[in-house]
Amino acid sequence: MRLLYLLAVLSVSLYSCADRPESMEDLTARVFNLAESQYSYLADQLDESRFPRSLNPDGTLSTSDIDWWCSGFFAGSLWYIYEYGRSDSTKALADRFTLALEPLVDRPVDHDIGFQIESSFGNALRLTSDSTRYESVIVDAAVKLAERFNPVAGVTRSWDKKKKYDWEFPVIIDNMMNLELLMNAARLFGDDELREVARTHAYTTMKNHFRPDYSTWHLVDYSIEDGSVRRKQTHQGFSDDSMWARGEAWALYGYTMMAEWDGNDDFLEQARHIADLLLERLPEDGIPYWDFDCPGDLRDASAAAIMASAFTRLHTLTKDVRYRDMAEKQLRKLASPEYLAEKGGLHGFLLKHCVGNYPKKSEVDVPLSYADYYFLEALLRFNPQAE
Numbered sequence: 001m002r003l004l005y006l007l008a009v010l011s012v013s014l015y016s017c018a019d020r021p022e023s024m025e026d027l028t029a030r031v032f033n034l035a036e037s038q039y040s041y042l043a044d045q046l047d048e049s050r051f052p053r054s055l056n057p058d059g060t061l062s063t064s065d066i067d068w069w070c071s072g073f074f075a076g077s078l079w080y081i082y083e084y085g086r087s088d089s090t091k092a093l094a095d096r097f098t099l100a101l102e103p104l105v106d107r108p109v110d111h112d113i114g115f116q117i118e119s120s121f122g123n124a125l126r127l128t129s130d131s132t133r134y135e136s137v138i139v140d141a142a143v144k145l146a147e148r149f150n151p152v153a154g155v156t157r158s159w160d161k162k163k164k165y166d167w168e169f170p171v172i173i174d175n176m177m178n179l180e181l182l183m184n185a186a187r188l189f190g191d192d193e194l195r196e197v198a199r200t201h202a203y204t205t206m207k208n209h210f211r212p213d214y215s216t217w218h219l220v221d222y223s224i225e226d227g228s229v230r231r232k233q234t235h236q237g238f239s240d241d242s243m244w245a246r247g248e249a250w251a252l253y254g255y256t257m258m259a260e261w262d263g264n265d266d267f268l269e270q271a272r273h274i275a276d277l278l279l280e281r282l283p284e285d286g287i288p289y290w291d292f293d294c295p296g297d298l299r300d301a302s303a304a305a306i307m308a309s310a311f312t313r314l315h316t317l318t319k320d321v322r323y324r325d326m327a328e329k330q331l332r333k334l335a336s337p338e339y340l341a342e343k344g345g346l347h348g349f350l351l352k353h354c355v356g357n358y359p360k361k362s363e364v365d366v367p368l369s370y371a372d373y374y375f376l377e378a379l380l381r382f383n384p385q386a387e
C-alpha cells in the first residue's frame with residue numbers, strides 16, 4: 001500500500017515537472033550559456049577588422065568592415081554576455097572589438113554612428129566605468145551626430161546625398177535609436193545642447209512620421225530650404241503605406257528610450273500608442289511578419305527582439321502588465337528551437353529567421369547581428385536580477 005502511495009506521488013511530481021513551463025530565469029541562463037560558446041566561436045572566425053553581419057546565401061559567414069551600420073553590435077552582444085556571466089575572456093573580447101571601432105570618429109559618418117558607438121562604447125562604459133578608456137569616443141561621436149542636425153527642419157539627417165535618390169534631407173524612423181547616444185553624452189558631460197537636439201528630433205518625428213493609427217512611415221524627406229516635408233515613403237518595407245515591422249520596432253524602442261531618459265510624458269504617451277497598436281496587430285505567437293501588410297508568412301525575429309526589449313522597458317515605466325506579457329511571449333518563442341540556434345550552428349549566431357532588406361532581396365530569412373544583440377538585451381532587462 002505504502003509503495004503504491006509513493007509511486008503515485010512520484011508520478012504526479014514527474015508529471016507536474018514536465019508540464020511546468022521553464023522559468024524565465026532558467027530560460028535566460030540557457031540562452032546565455034549558449035551565447036557564451038556561440039560568440040566565442042564567432043570571434044574565432046574573425047580578426048578585429050571584420051565584424052559578423054549575417055550568413056551568405058551559400059551558408060558561409062558574412063562579415064562587414066567598421067563602416068557598416070551594424071559594426072557595434074558584436075561588441076555590444078559580448079558586453080551583454082559578460083554582464084551575465086562575468087567571464088574575463090568575454091570581457092577581453094568585448095573590449096577588443098569595441099576599441100576596434102575607435103577610428104569611426106575620425107571619418108565621415110551618417111546617423112548610424114549612434115548604433116555603432118552606443119552598443120559598443122556605451123555598454124563598455126556602463127559596465128566598467130572606465131572613463132579614460134571609453135568616454136572620449138562617446139562624446140566625439142555624439143558631437144558628430146549632432147552636427148547632422150538641421151534647426152530649420154528640426155531633425156538630424158540620416159543619410160548624405162545618394163546619387164540614386166532624389167532626397168534633400170532624408171530622415172528614417174531608425175534614427176530615433178541614435179538619440180540614445182546624444183542623451184548618454186548629454187548626461188555624461190552635462191551638455192544641454194545635445195539633449196535639446198535629441199528632444200527636438202523626437203518631437204519633429206512625432207509630428208511628421210506617424211499615420212493617425214501610430215504606424216510609421218519609414219522615410220520622411222525634408223526640404224533643406226524651409227524644412228517642410230517633401231515626401232513620405234518606405235525604403236525597406238513592402239510599400240509606402242505598409243507597416244514595416246522593424247520600423248515600427250524602432251519607433252516603439254525610440255520613444256520608450258526617450259521617455260526613460262527624458263522623463264517626458266509626451267514621449268511616453270507616443271510609446272504607449274505604438275505599443276497598443278502592436279498588441280492589436282501582432283500575430284498570436286508575438287513574432288511579427290517582416291511587414292504587417294505584406295502577404296505571405298515570412299517572419300522577422302530581429303523586429304521581435306527589438307520589440308521585446310522595448311516592451312520590457314515600457315513595462316518598467318508604466319507597470320502595464322500587457323507589455324511585459326507580450327515581451328515574455330516573444331522571448332519564449334525566440335528561445336525555442338524554432339528560432340534559437342543549436343550549439344555550434346549558424347556560425348555562432350543565436351537567432352534564425354530575420355529579414356534585413358526584403359525589397360533588395362538582401363539578408364532574407366537569416367541570422368542578423370542586431371537580432372542577437374536586442375534579444376540578449378531584452379533577456380537582461382526582463383530579469384534585472386541577472387544584471
Ligand code: GLY
Nearest residue numbers: 174236246247356
Ligand atoms: N536601416 C536599419 C534597418 O535595417 O533597420
